[in-house]
Amino acid sequence: MSKQIALIGLGLIGGSLALAIKSGLPKAQIKGFDIDQNSVKLASTLQIIDEQAESLEDAVRDADIIILAAPVESTIKLIQQLETLPLQAGAIVTDVGSTKETVVVAGNKLQSKGVFFIGGHPMAGSHKTGVEASIERLFENAYYVLTPAEGVPDNKLIQLQNVLKGTKAKFIQLEPASHDRFAGLISHFPHIVASALVHHVAKAGDEDPLITQLAAGGFRDITRIASASPTMWRDILMHNKEQLLPMIQEWNAIMKNVEDMLHTDDDEAIYAFFADAKDVRDNLPSKKKGAMLPFYDLYVDIPDHPGVISDVTAILAKASISITNIRIIEAREGIMGALRLSFRSEEDLTVAKQQLEEHAYEAYDVQ
Ligand SMILES: NC(=O)C1=CN([C@@H]2O[C@H](COP(=O)(O)OP(=O)(O)OC[C@H]3O[C@@H](n4cnc5c(N)ncnc54)[C@H](O)[C@@H]3O)[C@@H](O)[C@H]2O)C=CC1
């Protein structure tokens, strides 16, 4: 069955979805639109879309499925524009925004036009932006939350999941408010903390530039998400304010507790603080891809001598394993450093570990 799909917003998520849809439904016809003309041209050159739309109206006129893949505030404005445009009867409108409550309130109003709004949030991504960063398998094994507007029939939910089957994601249905609380806890609030950590160190870095230089290792890793799009994150905070404000209070209480433990030299309580967190962290599901764990990383200890990196990559190439990213960590002259290798799947990670260990390398994953 050939489906006419309108894709509005040709960035990381729009582009990745288009690639995944095509892999599941090769006959789908994807017509793309973006307010940035360069993104439309690039998406067409990279064959991520089949056709370039001249306007929003041109993109959506004949579509069976309309996917909005812009930042949340723009998504709401796009839904309001759709209310005034001619659409196919029975068409499905969906989005990919990281917040759902205000989006679904806007989407409810589309029902009177004879079209069906189903909120969506594929819970995987990265700090990168733009259609050039698109990855076909970005959503594989990730949760994909669906939040239908009032009165959407089941067959429309099934139809949408069928169009999105190439994502190989795990679909779950949630109430918009539950989604926003869960996403607030595991994704939005941690993002605020990551950016706050960067501000904290940058402020201290004004005293002595050595501080920022020393921040190159583990600090870079735990603050990776602070390199994401400020526009996207501004919109997420503005649209999830109700959930996030109480979390800031809860966080302040946790910090106050740490402060008290230090003031009173309560070493047992400090030990328990770390031991309890370790216990919870060690028991988090690692085989599933969550919103915060989009990569499969393996750390390999390496002696600091020429040729070692090409030796490691040659071992993996011989086993036909693709590395999606490679980084040298804490390699100082004469001192053992580590390589962080990223893979597409857990299977690749397991085989890579086995191959490297057979060649006498120490390899460990930290999920
Ligand atoms: N980046 C991530 O890891 C994830 C992002 N999301 C959500 O996906 C959405 C898109 O994010 P990304 O693709 O990462 O951002 P992006 O910055 O890579 O792409 C967004 C695109 O939307 C376009 N756009 C903005 N307003 C528009 C409008 N009115 N009409 C047409 N195009 C418009 C921009 O020009 C840009 O090309 C956001 O709502 C975000 O919350 C969801 C899951 C993961």
Ligand SMILES: O=C(O)C(=O)Cc1ccc(O)cc1
């Ligand atoms: O880069 C990461 O690890 C992320 O956390 C990506 C991300 C950003 C926003 C979402 O709504 C879902 C996933």
